[in-house]
Amino acid sequence: MAPISRFIRTTVSAAVACGFLLVFAAPAAFAHDSLKRSSPNKNAKVPGVETIELEYSAHVRFPAVVLLDPAGKNVALGKPRSVDSTVFTDVAAPLAPGGYTIAWRVVSSDGHPIEGEIPFTVTGSGASTSSPAAAARTPSATTVATDEPESRISGWLWVSLAVLVVIGIAVWMRTFQKTRPHSTE
Template structure:
């Protein structure tokens, strides 16, 4: 085997190793480990929402709404490493609810999800709002959830540094292959001079 071919094979092997090591890190977004309330749980009441992720997260947005779209979260969510806590504004009337959440993963990519749950009715529970307005449930708080930064709303994918590294390896491989070749005339001329 010729020497330039060995160099080209070495560059190809190194680039494969580089991409193999970089790809798992690029695809490892943080995930939701647990939540309170849990998905599809039935609870008697709720004072706050707790979400725990697989790593430290940032820029959390947590929205609690019922089937009619009324929102019940209070204030801004708080983070403590991998945990996110969101207060609930009022006593929740019986019915179905959804927690919609969005965070920026520790790898810089946005991750979002929903957690449906039900608040069970009790004998002393307040009835839902009627057309006459009597016996209405407490008004939910209309809180403005902070918007995620513009950079975090871009579509996920392989980070730019991986593409730049791959491009650099391709250029090195091309230069190695092309630079290692000698024209037959040059090789014959060098042998005649020697």
């Protein structure tokens, strides 16, 4: 009976270890970078925009920024450029009054894409609110955005789970082989 109780003890220990790994690794899997701040801010009313600024919680790669006008058509933008954790995109021409939407997509520092939309309204004739001096005059243009990144389990977590399964099978097989009676021919 001793080999069976050792088998059960080993199996329970492996299951508990896997459980601890999943509990403590899972928060990291959902910790994708997020948009911290934008200019213009979500739902802001601004006199105009010359530069779109998107600040993230960490350095991001491959930024893509699209600006849609009130009719849903693309507005000409400059090429997005990234400086540290902030993406800048120049607006090519003054914006007419109306509702606009910034659609953005970047690759998070953990390698997963995140995306979001920021609706805002232009109220004036196209004056800038995105330069640092204008941003200081217009607090609503630089407050915190509330877009959340999509949540998915990271690929490394699936690889970790697969490795744990393989290790668990190996431990089980090794324990099972030790508990089998050997023939004495």
